[in-house]
Amino acid sequence: xxxQSVVHKYLRKNKKFPHIWCPxxxxxxxxxxxxxxIDKMGVDRNNVAVISGIGCSSRTPTYLxxxxxxxxxxxxxxxxxxxxxxxxxxLVIVVMGDGDAVGIGGNHxxxxxxxxxxxxxxVYNNNIYGMTGGQASPTTPSGxxxxxxxxxxxxxxxxxxxxxxxxxxxxxxxxxxxxVKQLENYIYKSFNKKGFTVVEAxxxxxxxxxxxxxxxxxxxGMEFQKNNFIMKNLWDKLSDExxxxxxxxxxxxxxxxxxxVTKYLNLIESVRQGD
Amino acid sequence: xxxxxxxNEACAYAALAAGVRFFAGYPITPSTEIAEIMSMxxxxxxxxxxxxxxELASMAAIIGGSLGGLKSMTATSGPGLSLMQENIGYAxxxxxxxxxxxxxxxxxxxxxxxxxxxSDIMAAKWGSHGxxxxxxxxxxxxxxxxxxxxxxxxxxxxxxxxxxxxLDEVIGHMREKIEIPDENTIxxxxxxxxxxxxxWFFPFEGxxxxxxxxxxxxxxxxxxxxxxVHDVDGFPTSKHSQIERFMNxxxxxxxxxxxxxxKWEEYNMEDxxxxxxxxxxxxxxxxxxxxxxxxxxxxxxxxxxVTIWPFMEQPLINATKKxxxxxxxxxxxxxxxxxxxxxxxxxxxxxxxxxxxxxIIYPSELEKFIEEEI
Numbered sequence: 001x002x003x004q005s006v007v008h009k010y011l012r013k014n015k016k017f018p019h020i021w022c023p024x025x026x027x028x029x030x031x032x033x034x035x036x037x038i039d040k041m042g043v044d045r046n047n048v049a050v051i052s053g054i055g056c057s058s059r060t061p062t063y064l065x066x067x068x069x070x071x072x073x074x075x076x077x078x079x080x081x082x083x084x085x086x087x088x089x090x091l092v093i094v095v096m097g098d099g100d101a102v103g104i105g106g107n108h109x110x111x112x113x114x115x116x117x118x119x120x121x122x123v124y125n126n127n128i129y130g131m132t133g134g135q136a137s138p139t140t141p142s143g144x145x146x147x148x149x150x151x152x153x154x155x156x157x158x159x160x161x162x163x164x165x166x167x168x169x170x171x172x173x174x175x176x177x178x179x180v181k182q183l184e185n186y187i188y189k190s191f192n193k194k195g196f197t198v199v200e201a202x203x204x205x206x207x208x209x210x211x212x213x214x215x216x217x218x219x220x221g222m223e224f225q226k227n228n229f230i231m232k233n234l235w236d237k238l239s240d241e242x243x244x245x246x247x248x249x250x251x252x253x254x255x256x257x258x259x260x261v262t263k264y265l266n267l268i269e270s271v272r273q274g275d
Numbered sequence: 276x277x278x279x280x281x282x283n284e285a286c287a288y289a290a291l292a293a294g295v296r297f298f299a300g301y302p303i304t305p306s307t308e309i310a311e312i313m314s315m316x317x318x319x320x321x322x323x324x325x326x327x328x329x330e331l332a333s334m335a336a337i338i339g340g341s342l343g344g345l346k347s348m349t350a351t352s353g354p355g356l357s358l359m360q361e362n363i364g365y366a367x368x369x370x371x372x373x374x375x376x377x378x379x380x381x382x383x384x385x386x387x388x389x390x391x392x393x394s395d396i397m398a399a400k401w402g403s404h405g406x407x408x409x410x411x412x413x414x415x416x417x418x419x420x421x422x423x424x425x426x427x428x429x430x431x432x433x434x435x436x437x438x439x440x441x442l443d444e445v446i447g448h449m450r451e452k453i454e455i456p457d458e459n460t461i462x463x464x465x466x467x468x469x470x471x472x473x474x475w476f477f478p479f480e481g482x483x484x485x486x487x488x489x490x491x492x493x494x495x496x497x498x499x500x501x502x503x504v505h506d507v508d509g510f511p512t513s514k515h516s517q518i519e520r521f522m523n524x525x526x527x528x529x530x531x532x533x534x535x536x537x538k539w540e541e542y543n544m545e546d547x548x549x550x551x552x553x554x555x556x557x558x559x560x561x562x563x564x565x566x567x568x569x570x571x572x573x574x575x576x577x578x579x580x581v582t583i584w585p586f587m588e589q590p591l592i593n594a595t596k597k598x599x600x601x602x603x604x605x606x607x608x609x610x611x612x613x614x615x616x617x618x619x620x621x622x623x624x625x626x627x628x629x630x631x632x633x634x635i636i637y638p639s640e641l642e643k644f645i646e647e648e649i
Binding site for chain 1: 297299318319321323325327328329331332333335336337338339340341342343344345347361362365491492493494495497498499500501502503510511
């Protein structure tokens with residue numbers, strides 16, 4: 001009951017409901033975790049921006065009572081970079097799907113990470129392009145089916161957390177729409193850090209990915225997450241064979257390198273003193 | 276203060292004087308000096324510069340900066356303009372003021388990076404899918420680049436539209452004498468901000484000119500911005516009546532304010548029997564040509580659009596009422612002449628003179644062409 005009221009505090013009631021997500025979609029669970037994490041921050045909501053690209057997950061800002069920006073496909077991080085530099089004190093949260101973040105927006109993703117731009121990224125990863133009807137995405141696992149991979153995906157898939165780690169993010173973590181508590185904690189922790197942070201929220205798409213890959217019941221998607229995502233320290237001890245079918249979750253990176261905004265504000269100060 | 280400046284330098288300093296405090300861009304010849312100057316000068320004024328990973332991101336970042344409350348710009352050339360088209364459409368539909376400087380080079384594709392061309396006249400107007408409002412300005416001297424940069428920032432803020440400032444490579448890189456006014460004497464214009472509380476604010480409801488007041492992010496108006504067609508409250512709509520109302524207002528911001536947005540120059544037109552329609556560096560060729568032809572007794576004048584989009588439809592009709600032939604020299608295969616023909620509807624013979632070999636048009640060749648046509 002208490003948790004419900006936390007979430008409802010931040011929804012744009014009477015404005016944009018019902019939402020567009022399918023029954024059984026995991027996106028609402030992630031949005032709930034996101035809102036509880038924001039609430040825990042205790043920040044003025046006028047000083048929060050939620051920015052997204054295009055896709056199912058990118059409809060999140062529409063429903064939220066903050067400064068919200070629903071941009072073009074893949075470009076959310078570039079828009080967010082502008083907002084953050086104009087408003088350095090603002091908590092700028094970027095919500096993207098897997099196709100948005102590491103497909104069409106892959107270049108923006110690696111460069112925002114390289115710059116250590118002070119943006120708080122939450123990637124809803126459902127391994128598919130859901131909004132357009134289930135086409136293969138850069139995170140569709142090899143061998144799995146999609147409407148543009150009817151015979152099974154022959155491509156390799158991106159590991160979003162590996163990508164964020166190797167390109168320089170300050171904080172990288174993964175949880176799932178089943179592991180709600182961890183997800184909320186990781187998002188909250190990322191909000192408290194400077195620099196570029198990525199929380200990958202694995203979610204299920206019963207409508208497209210599920211239907212094509214024997215997980216069409218929403219519960220089956222949740223059970224898959226429950227049974228196959230295990231904490232990183234345990235996953236590390238698995239045999240190579242086991243690692244093929246199980247997935248690590250938890251915190252992968254937690255460092256405090258100076259973020260871009262801090263550096264730029266220092267630069268302004270030193271240039272002005274030099275004048 | 277009198278200075279000897281390049282066109283690109285004049286553009287950068289004018290933008291700073293106009294209050295631009297955010298620049299995001301990607302290096303590209305022949306525009307790069309603008310980014311270089313901004314990276315040096317913005318931090319001195321507390322502004323922000325960032326070199327993005329490409330032009331898609333540059334355009335996106337300046338929209339973000341503008342929504343965050345800073346006057347924002349980028350600078351590019353043809354290939355970059357192609358990449359920016361996606362988010363130029365976004366700036367149009369979300370009514371986010373942005374300045375895009377396009378120092379033109381020859382195209383298509385990588386084309387002629389260091390040579391002059393006027394090949395983006397149509398791309399500037401039509402480059403982005405869908406009907407979208409846009410203003411395009413086209414100065415022809417270094418001092419005019421300074422003034423038009425300031426006016427472009429002003430128009431973009433006033434009408435909440437992206438403005439493209441078209442420059443020719445030869446003027447971007449040419450040095451010319453310019454008297455720079457004191458920054459404090461330049462008229463400051465602030466965005467019109469909402470005067471009602473959040474609950475009463477409709478972020479996309481136009482004023483008398485069709486332009487909504489602008490609430491920057493962080494000012495207490497927690498509204499929604501989307502590239503989907505939206506209602507006055509900013510949320511996506513699929514109701515036909517709302518779509519129509521929105522699109523009419525969006526396009527109407529330009530169509531209903533043409534007199535305020537248009538700017539053009541007429542030179543030696545009082546007694547003219549013939550006229551040249553030319554913009555940018557080719558207007559300078561035309562001016563020299565006119566002097567020589569007048570000495571030979573040919574009564575000829577110049578009509579020069581400064582605001583090139585929206586096009587000077589009525590002014591062109593008015594200015595050419597007594598004209599026998601209209602000559603249209605340009606560094607492309609006929610963009611201005613196509614527009615002139617559309618506006619004049621065959622009432623006047625339009626004679627195009629086109630050149631696309633990477634050279635400017637010299638006065639001597641234009642003189643010869645006009646003499647033959649007369």
